[in-house]
Amino acid sequence: MGNINSGNKLKAGVIGGRQGASHAYAYANSEEYELVSVCDLKSEVIDEMWEKARIEKGSVRTYGDYRDMIDTEDLDVVSVSVPDHVHADPVCDASNAGVKGIFCEKPLTINLEDGDRIVETVQKNGTKMSVDHTRSFVPNYRAGRESIRNGDLGGLTRIVAHMGGHRSMLFRNGTHTVDLISYFADSRPKWVIAAHEQGFEDYGTVYKGEGGKDPALDPGSTVIIEYENGVRAILNSAKLTPAFHEIDLIGPSGRILLDDKTSKRWLADKPEGELKEDPSFNYPGYPDFFGDALIPAVKELAEMILDNAVSSSPPERARDTLEIMLAALISQDQGNTRVSLPLPRN
Numbered sequence: 007m008g009n010i011n012s013g014n015k016l017k018a019g020v021i022g023g024r025q026g027a028s029h030a031y032a033y034a035n036s037e038e039y040e041l042v043s044v045c046d047l048k049s050e051v052i053d054e055m056w057e058k059a060r061i062e063k064g065s066v067r068t069y070g071d072y073r074d075m076i077d078t079e080d081l082d083v084v085s086v087s088v089p090d091h092v093h094a095d096p097v098c099d100a101s102n103a104g105v106k107g108i109f110c111e112k113p114l115t116i117n118l119e120d121g122d123r124i125v126e127t128v129q130k131n132g133t134k135m136s137v138d139h140t141r142s143f144v145p146n147y148r149a150g151r152e153s154i155r156n157g158d159l160g161g162l163t164r165i166v167a168h169m170g171g172h173r174s175m176l177f178r179n180g181t182h183t184v185d186l187i188s189y190f191a192d193s194r195p196k197w198v199i200a201a202h203e204q205g206f207e208d209y210g211t212v213y214k215g216e217g218g219k220d221p222a223l224d225p226g227s228t229v230i231i232e233y234e235n236g237v238r239a240i241l242n243s244a245k246l247t248p249a250f251h252e253i254d255l256i257g258p259s260g261r262i263l264l265d266d267k268t269s270k271r272w273l274a275d276k277p278e279g280e281l282k283e284d285p286s287f288n289y290p291g292y293p294d295f296f297g298d299a300l301i302p303a304v305k306e307l308a309e310m311i312l313d314n315a316v317s318s319s320p321p322e323r324a325r326d327t328l329e330i331m332l333a334a335l336i337s338q339d340q341g342n343t344r345v346s347l348p349l350p351r352n
């Protein structure tokens with residue numbers, strides 16, 4: 007377990023103590039790190055954090071002000087797990103203070119100005135950064151991407167993703183699915199067409215769900231995305247549907263179907279041939295305890311810092327994800343028209 011004093015470990019601090027408890031757990035359970043501090047504006051959140059993070063009460067230092075924590079502790083790595091609309095300041099402040107790595111919660115931000123500010127700041131400072139679009143680190147999704155990159159499907163043509171249930175919220179939860187689509191498409195998005203679920207027709211072009219908790223403030227949407235490499239994706243997302251999450255990856259000679267628990271692959275012996283299930287493709291989905299899903303992410307961040315490894319969930323892709331979601335709002339607002347990416351900057 008973490009918190010053992012060792013000179014060579016990367017020193018980690020966590021900003022935001024609710025979902026941030028999972029980050030604290032991940033550092034405390036990764037040998038590359040020493041978890042040294044956590045910070046939350048509210049002391050009662052810290053009081054509840056120990057149990058959620060499964061770490062001994064009082065075993066790390068606590069702060070109410072993240073700037074104070076960054077100034078006091080000589081941190082190598084900082085997690086940012088504050089609400090969606092306030093990620094930019096702590097990320098940029100940590101990067102400007104010289105931390106080596108940042109693990110930021112999703113979505114990157116809720117507007118383009120903050121998204122650009124984050125990407126430009128970490129690039130300027132050379133800060134290594136990953137965004138917690140968690141499925142990027144879950145074994146079956148990773149195996150799916152490796153299979154596609156190996157050419158097992160003869161390339162990739164189409165992606166169909168479902169996000170159902172009352173949490174069908176384009177920004178709060180949909181950011182995971184949109185980002186997952188880009189993770190598999192392995193390309194930059196070129197254009198977007200969207201039609202929101204009924205009741206959100208006049209939602210407008212600015213995301214309204216500050217804090218991200220209320221499904222009534224965040225539309226489900228049917229979104230078509232075309233990528234520069236020709237991959238085309240459909241995200242189907244609406245409330246009043248069963249709460250399932252699934253992604254179907256289709257290439258000329260194969261198909262991979264993934265959800266949060268299972269993985270299936272079918273292969274054909276030639277392009278457009280008949281598919282046969284391949285039982286050897288069998289990988290686990292999310293672990294039972296959410297904090298365990300973040301251990302591969304923080305371990306990879308250590309490799310990025312120490313060995314220049316590449317992020318499985320870089321901020322540049324998270325910004326593409328943000329642009330796709332914002333483009334979906336614009337498309338709906340303009341009568342479901344096609345919106346080109348990147349979006350224009352002011």
Ligand SMILES: NC(=O)c1ccc[n+]([C@@H]2O[C@H](COP(=O)([O-])OP(=O)(O)OC[C@H]3O[C@@H](n4cnc5c(N)ncnc54)[C@H](O)[C@@H]3O)[C@@H](O)[C@H]2O)c1
Nearest residue numbers: 022023024025045046047048051087088089090111112138
């Ligand atoms: N990856 C996932 O599956 C997943 C799951 C849940 C939440 N999240 C993300 O995690 C982030 C946090 O979500 P949450 O549900 O914990 O939100 P929350 O609103 O429940 O909690 C956020 C915490 O951050 C604290 N905070 C806010 N500003 C702060 C500041 N300047 N300094 C220190 N603390 C500050 C608040 O006091 C609060 O305790 C969001 O971006 C959310 O989208 C991701």
